[in-house]
Amino acid sequence: MDGKLAVIGLGSIGSMALWQASRLTDAVVGFEAHSPAHGRSAVGGDTRLFRMLYRGNPNYYPILERSRQLWAELEAETGQDILTRCGGLSIGTKDGPYLTALLETTRTNGAEHVILSREDMAARYPQHNLRPDDIAVYDPHAGALRTDRAVTAAIEAAQANGATIHTDTPIDSITETTDGVIIASGEKTWTYENVIIASGGWSRRLMPDYLKTATETRRNYLTWFVARDAAQFSPEKFPIFIRISGNRSMYGAPAVDGVTVKATLDGRSSPTPQADSVPRELTAAEITETMETVTEFFPGLFPNIVRSDAFPDLYTMDGHPLLGRLADRSRIYCATGFSGAGFKNATGFGEIAAHEALGKRTFDGLDFVRPERFAQ
Template sequence: MDGKLAVIGLGSIGSMALWQASRLTDSVVGFEAQSPGHARSAVGGDTRLFRMLYRGIPDYYPILQRSRRLWAELEAESGQDILTRCGGLSIGTVDGPYIAALLETTRVNGAEHEILSRDAMAERYPQHNLRPDDCAVFDPHAGALRTDRAVTAAVAAAQANGATVVTDTSIDSIQETDDGVVVTAGDESWTFENVIVASGGWSQKLMPEYLKAATETRRIFLSWFVARDAAEFSPERFPVFIRISGDRSMYGAPSVDGVTVKATLDGRGAPTPAADSVPRDLTAAEIAETTETVREFFPGLFPNIVRSDAFPDLYTADFQPLLGFLDNSSRIYAATGFSGAGFKMASGYGEIAASEALGKRYFDGLDFVRPHRFEKI
């Protein structure tokens, strides 16, 4: 055996799984096709939204609570500022489906929140140009995660705990045997007791057929704008936001460089043939819709994209993650398919994956993310 556990892919989730595994054993190896935090993976783009308010399955809430504590632990362990705690806004039509669904989930999970009328929003957050029937829900525990810092800090912390990191090594195959899992890259191979697959948009080639059929790689694009007055969009004055108002939707984060503000169309992930060949330039239609939306939503931003990029991520058919062993007898653990929404809970997901893959603890109540849900499809 070359180790108890291998983690394939050290991006959003894999870096956290490696860090958490290193707290449980000194016999863990992480494999990365490039280098941790590289800008071509789903880690790219400087920031991701952390929020405790969301619409959907209430059972995510305990993972968010644990993730919030783990982000603080990673900051303490690394000495890095990873989560900018600036609060968050969910903005939408008063009687529309978005706000209604968000408040229903919040009612069930008990997340702390504050409902803001249009007038209250205009007073507290005048950066947002609201429609007459808009309102907002404020999340006091939300913020902006610094993605590159988070990933590199987690990998460094894992190495300090004794983990081994193998970079510039793309894994070609994984094969279960009676004794373990053989991991192959070119002419080299290693054998581990168990393996976590956390390689995002590159995960499909390492999956069984039933999961290949239930997943696809999609392209996510991001865009940034220059503020007319950067101080108005600083973290102290401009929370992270998601806005779904009628026919327009956008999410974004405050300025972390003192100049530009991230403002990106929501829910525009489109299928792409391969993670290695994601078109980085925005199309004319993407540019037009993005600038039109910014022109309406944010008078304080110049309505011209000054920076944009695109990244791959793996999406599942039901937009819920793959987190768990492939079956009851498998030694291969999937931690992928986060469908463009995984980073806020990456630290919590990493803890679950590491603990379960090493046989230290099993987490109940997670049937909605277990891979076996797709076996009969």
Template sequence: MTDGKLAVIGLGSIGSMALWQASRLSDSVVGFEAATPAHGRSAVGGDTRLFRMIYRGNPDYYPILQRSQRLWAELEAETGQDILTRCGGLSIGTANGPYINAVLETTKATGAEHQLLSHAELAERYPQHNLRPDDVAVYDPNAGALRTDRAVTAAVAAAEANGATVHRNTPVDSITETNDGVVVTAGGRSWTFENVIVASGGWSRRLMPDYLKAATETKRIFLSWFVANDASQFTPEKFPIFIRIYEDRSMYGAPAVDGVTVKATLDGRGKPTPDPDAVPRELTTAEIEETTDTVSEFFPGLIPNIVRSDAFPDLFTEDGQPLLGPFSEGSRIYCATGFSGAGFKNATGFGHIAAHEALGKQTFDGLGFVRPERFKTS
């Protein structure tokens, strides 16, 4: 006898969605959360994440994005929550520069709906951006801002409504695969499940085999917010999400979904943090200076003083691609972590894949780039 068909360890960005999807497939699903869903120290923190269909990189993500887009709408319909604020999105960079060319190359491969905005069109439509003379943008009409706290709590509530059991404030100490299943130990108590999904984000390394520990690293991600001189110019109706990259300058952000603060954050500044429970929350002097200098250049309508900031741990892989699949061939432990600071937009899609595969309901092709086995050396 086991205590359930599936346990999901970690109910953050991906784990909450995997639990929700699994609860649609089985009435014997259990979730373990070390604190509470959407707690303030997890990678879920920070109000919003960007959703976009336009990006640069591996076009194999596009089918997952399409699935995620549908599932975000399903989660909203099932829970009555407004999770994805659809406001469009901008990828801004130098005309014919490496960033814009890479975005257009990926968009050509995926066939994603988009519009290339000239410098003049970009300046007219979105005057909030202080542009360089050769700046252009690729506009994504399907992009928007995901409300992270609302998404995670909604997914967990939906799973519980479907019959899932959730153990809150229950950090898992160990997982052990046996002939009878997978033994999960937490706080002196043990459970046995047919299968387990590890989705603990920055805390996942504690439960991983050595070969995956060697290929991953927990890093600190920080976020920052600003107040506008005229908040009406930075509402979702007027100010799409954005990513802006050229040379050594890079920033991304979201409109004032709270009506007051605009998220504007440096991109790609994650730094290793050995202990996910001890991530420095305060920004360093250098981080403050680079952030405010970039905001001063990019957005004359924002007051260049950080009014709110925070930092969170997330798990990064050596190649920046996620870990989605069993620990090893035939293993009952499934890995859904290592999203390297870029997983939330696809959280519903990744959760769907993890739940179906871990329960043996369906397997998915074209996912070699995310399988953990790619890091095995022998």
């Protein structure tokens, strides 16, 4: 055996699984096809939104609570500022489907929140140009996660705990035996007691057929704008936001660099054949819709895209991740398929993956993310 656990892919989830596993054993090894936080991975784009308020399955909430604790632990352990705690806004039509669903989940979970009227928003956050029937829900625990810093900090912490890292080592195949799992990169092979697949958009080639048919690699794009008055879009004055107003939708983050504001159309991912060949340039339609939306939503931003990029991620048929062993006694554990929404929970998911893959403990209430739901 070359170790107790190998983590394949050191991006959003893999880096956190490696960090958590390194707290349990020093016989853990991470494999990264390129370099940690490389610019073509789903980590790219500077920031991701952290929020406690969302719409959907209430079983995510305990993971969110644990993730918030673990982000603070990672900051304390590494001395890095990772979560910019600026609060968050969910904006939409009063009594419309978006906020109705969000408030239903929020009240089920008991999450702290404040409802802001249109007048409240005009007084507190005048950067947003609201429609007459728009209101907002404020999340005091939300913020912007610094993605590159988070991943590199987690890997640094894992190495300090004794973990080994192999960069520029793409894994070509994994083969499960009765005693362990053989992984191969070119002519090199290693054998580990257990393996975690956490390579995002590159995971499909390492999966069994039933998961290949249940997943799809998709392209997500991001856009940034310059503020007319940058101080008005600083983290102290401008929370992260998600807005779904009628036929327009957008999400974004404050100017963490003091210059550019992230403002990106929501829900616009599209299929892409290969994670290695995601089109980076925006289409004319993407540019037009983005600029029209920014013009309406944010008069304080110059409506010209000053920066854009695109990244791959792995999506599942039901939008929930793949978190668990391929089968009851399998030594291969999946931590992938987070469908463009995994980073806020990366520390929590990483902890679950590390403990379960090493056989330290199991977690209840996670049937909705287990891979076997697709094994029909």
